[in-house]
Amino acid sequence: MMSCNTSVTRLHASSVGQAERAPVHLMPCEIEHNGPAQVSQYFTATTKDCKQEKTVSFRGRGLKGQELSCPQGYTGLVLKEINKPGSDQEDRTVKVSFVFDKLTYWNLETPPNSDDTVVMAMDWPELAEAIHGPVED
Amino acid sequence: MATKKKRAPNVENDSWVVVAADSVIDSQKHHSDPAFVRLRNPSTDAASLYMLGSGDVQLYEVKAFEEDFHSWFIGQTVQRDGRLIFVTPMDPLYLILPYLIKSGKEGKFQPVDQVVMDEEFPACSRLLSCTRSLASLHHIAEEKEAGSLKFHRYSQERTMNWLKKKVERTIVALKKRNISVGEGVKSTTYIRVKSEADNHEEDYLRYAHGLISEYISDDLSKALLSHLGLPELTSPKETEPPSKKRKLSDKPVEAEEDYTKFNSADFARKPPKKMTAAQKTLAKVDKTGMKPMSSFFSPKVKAEKK
Amino acid sequence: MDLNPFEADNSVSCQLTSEIPEVCRTEDCCLGIDEAGRGPVLGPMVYGICFCPVSRKEDLKDLKVADSKTLTEAERENLFQKLDEAKSYVGWALQILSPNTISTSMLQRTKYNLNALSHDTAIGLVQYALDSGVQLKEVYVDTVGPAEKYEEKLSKRFPGIEVTVRPKADSLFPVVSAASICAKVARDRVVKGWNFAEDLGEVDSDYGSGYPNDPKTKAWLLKYLDPVFGYPQFVRFSWSTAQTLMDSKAVTVHWDDDEEDGEKAAQRQNNRSMLSYFGASAGGNEQNLTHQTHRFFTDRRLKSLDTL
Numbered sequence: 001m002m003s004c005n006t007s008v009t010r011l012h013a014s015s016v017g018q019a020e021r022a023p024v025h026l027m028p029c030e031i032e033h034n035g036p037a038q039v040s041q042y043f044t045a046t047t048k049d050c051k052q053e054k055t056v057s058f059r060g061r062g063l064k065g066q067e068l069s070c071p072q073g074y075t076g077l078v079l080k081e082i083n084k085p086g087s088d089q090e091d092r093t094v095k096v097s098f099v100f101d102k103l104t105y106w107n108l109e110t111p112p113n114s115d116d117t118v119v120m121a122m123d124w125p126e127l128a129e130a131i132h133g134p135v136e137d
Numbered sequence: 138m139a140t141k142k143k144r145a146p147n148v149e150n151d152s153w154v155v156v157a158a159d160s161v162i163d164s165q166k167h168h169s170d171p172a173f174v175r176l177r178n179p180s181t182d183a184a185s186l187y188m189l190g191s192g193d194v195q196l197y198e199v200k201a202f203e204e205d206f207h208s209w210f211i212g213q214t215v216q217r218d219g220r221l222i223f224v225t226p227m228d229p230l231y232l233i234l235p236y237l238i239k240s241g242k243e244g245k246f247q248p249v250d251q252v253v254m255d256e257e258f259p260a261c262s263r264l265l266s267c268t269r270s271l272a273s274l275h276h277i278a279e280e281k282e283a284g285s286l287k288f289h290r291y292s293q294e295r296t297m298n299w300l301k302k303k304v305e306r307t308i309v310a311l312k313k314r315n316i317s318v319g320e321g322v323k324s325t326t327y328i329r330v331k332s333e334a335d336n337h338e339e340d341y342l343r344y345a346h347g348l349i350s351e352y353i354s355d356d357l358s359k360a361l362l363s364h365l366g367l368p369e370l371t372s373p374k375e376t377e378p379p380s381k382k383r384k385l386s387d388k389p390v391e392a393e394e395d396y397t398k399f400n401s402a403d404f405a406r407k408p409p410k411k412m413t414a415a416q417k418t419l420a421k422v423d424k425t426g427m428k429p430m431s432s433f434f435s436p437k438v439k440a441e442k443k
Numbered sequence: 444m445d446l447n448p449f450e451a452d453n454s455v456s457c458q459l460t461s462e463i464p465e466v467c468r469t470e471d472c473c474l475g476i477d478e479a480g481r482g483p484v485l486g487p488m489v490y491g492i493c494f495c496p497v498s499r500k501e502d503l504k505d506l507k508v509a510d511s512k513t514l515t516e517a518e519r520e521n522l523f524q525k526l527d528e529a530k531s532y533v534g535w536a537l538q539i540l541s542p543n544t545i546s547t548s549m550l551q552r553t554k555y556n557l558n559a560l561s562h563d564t565a566i567g568l569v570q571y572a573l574d575s576g577v578q579l580k581e582v583y584v585d586t587v588g589p590a591e592k593y594e595e596k597l598s599k600r601f602p603g604i605e606v607t608v609r610p611k612a613d614s615l616f617p618v619v620s621a622a623s624i625c626a627k628v629a630r631d632r633v634v635k636g637w638n639f640a641e642d643l644g645e646v647d648s649d650y651g652s653g654y655p656n657d658p659k660t661k662a663w664l665l666k667y668l669d670p671v672f673g674y675p676q677f678v679r680f681s682w683s684t685a686q687t688l689m690d691s692k693a694v695t696v697h698w699d700d701d702e703e704d705g706e707k708a709a710q711r712q713n714n715r716s717m718l719s720y721f722g723a724s725a726g727g728n729e730q731n732l733t734h735q736t737h738r739f740f741t742d743r744r745l746k747s748l749d750t751l
């Protein structure tokens with residue numbers, strides 16, 4: 001865990017220009033898989049959009065969700081590691097593979113509300129600005 | 138129903154979902170890329186991940202929203218790692234401060250680039266390239282100029298004033314965002330010892346102090362507490378069920394420990410020295426039959442939320 | 444029988460009804476209840492009621508309605524036609540429980556089992572008849588579970604109505620046979636013309652009877668298994684046939700209420716939150732035991748990282 005503190009992870013910033021916009025969904029379960037999935041065919045196609053919430057089911061379980069925008073002044077990025085180095089001493093590089101400005105998060109059966117932790121987590125950038133913004137002399 | 142499988146470790150993770158300040162990727166005018174670096178966390182003294190923006194002009198903090206049992210769908214893919222990583226602009230002074238304090242013990246004015254050095258975290262010298270660093274050093278240090286050279290010496294007084302402003306800014310944001318700073322535990326079992334309004338302001342102050350304390354050492358946190366005119370809270374030891382206490386750690390809970398990060402309402406505490414008649418009455422309320430602390434830590438947290 | 448209301452959204456349950464014959468509002472009536480498609484791993488389960496005046500019971504018998512299971516599909520269609528022609532004194536109502544409803548109910552956090560779901564559906568249909576003004580005096584129900592308890596439950600729920608719950612009621616009482624025909628016809632039609640909400644292109648409709656032991660059904664379930672999503676909503680995920688196939692051929696998915704995972708997670712969460720109050724940080728900096736993360740962060744599950 002405490003690998004070498006001298007190594008850095010470079011973010012290939014110009015890659016954002018080629019990054020596609022992608023819908024992102026935060027699922028209330030851990031899926032033991034990294035890789036392709038027929039999300040639009042199975043998931044998006046069966047999602048229902050009601051006034052207050054969206055509904056869908058995944059693996060036979062009922063989900064309720066809603067969209068959540070990125071805070072003002074913030075952009076959603078999906079970073080992907082390229083040319084993974086052989087050791088943790090070497091620098092790493094990530095590129096922007098997708099961008100998004102809103103995400104959909106899903107609860108297992110529970111209707112979405114403002115107490116949901118991910119909604120509360122979006123408080124962070126504004127609080128961070130208070131804690132880290134410059135103070136007046 | 139079929140038997141449940143054990144969770145296999147996620148070893149092949151090479152993708153992250155990030156919410157980043159626009160300036161992180163907005164910086165194509167500079168020719169270098171932003172980079173995640175490890176620096177010494179001023180509160181824990183251990184390595185934490187930060188980001189230096191293009192040309193090192195801006196420092197960012199990296200925090201992860203992480204809840205168990207989450208994954209992402211991203212376009213037509215699954216990402217098992219369900220974390221959401223926030224990259225937010227950070228004040229570099231918090232990271233520079235421990236180095237200045239350390240050198241300040243010698244009482245000498247020194248060139249800051251000789252002070253902000255760390256063998257373990259070589260990237261820390263890059264903090265001085267941040268636009269705001271040199272321009273705001275006067276908040277935490279006295280400055281002396283000799284010719285073209287600048288020398289600095291840590292000033293506790295300046296630092297306290299600077300941190301106090303930080304606390305005030307934070308309170309404004311907490312109020313604006315309507316963030317609940319009161320009840321740390323469920324309101325049904327919570328007994329107020331003070332009047333609403335009194336409690337309110339102190340709750341905000343303590344809460345904001347606790348937040349700022351995430352970026353400073355324990356010593357500085359205590360000093361700031363008294364600078365803000367807040368008494369230290371007594372140990373929550375008494376309210377904790379003895380059965381749980383032993384299981385937590387072999388080390389005894391020291392009374393001298395800093396409990397300032399607990400909000401005043403987090404634990405029923407010893408009544409303050411000066412009490413009004415009403416407060417005395419409240420303090421005498423029979424607490425038998427009320428939920429024990431352990432019930433707040435019982436599993437099924439999710440179910441309770443409903 | 445107009446199935447459009449269900450087919451417009453086959454992910455949810457739907458009630459379909461005939462017109463209420465006028466005579467049923469004025470004369471004492473009997474009502475039969477039966478279900479179709481309880482066992483299959485595919486498609487909806489359909490609950491049906493059929494009712495007519497007690498005085499017309501014999502007329503119903505003359506239509507030669509019999510237990511739907513002993514009839515061919517064509518015969519059932521034919522009999523449904525006859526029931527429709529007898530609409531001056533025969534009424535019916537159906538509740539189509541979509542496979543998605545069955546899956547999500549049975550797999551709910553607080554499990555809703557199939558028997559409870561069936562009972563509630565039957566009760567709902569009887570209530571519908573009462574609300575529509577049908578003068579109910581006798582109710583006959585076919586059952587798979589223990590008849591006595593169910594009979595007691597229904598009698599209590601509908602005082603003043605004589606309830607008879609019997610296994611194989613559909614071969615004993617023509618009004619139950621009629622209900623069974625309505626239910627089975629609806630289920631067959633829905634399954635045959637299943638409208639896949641998923642974007643799967645042309646789907647092979649040769650899924651056999653839908654019973655797990657039918658080789659055609661098995662082959663279909665193997666063919667249409669998706670490694671991430673498992674199955675389209677046409678499949679009942681709560682059936683062990685589907686679960687077993689997903690366990691062996693699809694990626695593993697963990698939920699916070701999975702028995703083993705969930706318990707461990709709750710314990711971990713528990714320890715973690717206790718530790719975050721008393722010493723160790725929740726942020727992976729365990730070496731520093733005096734640092735406690737502020738609850739602004741722990742409440743929001745935010746933590747510092749030391750590596751990406």
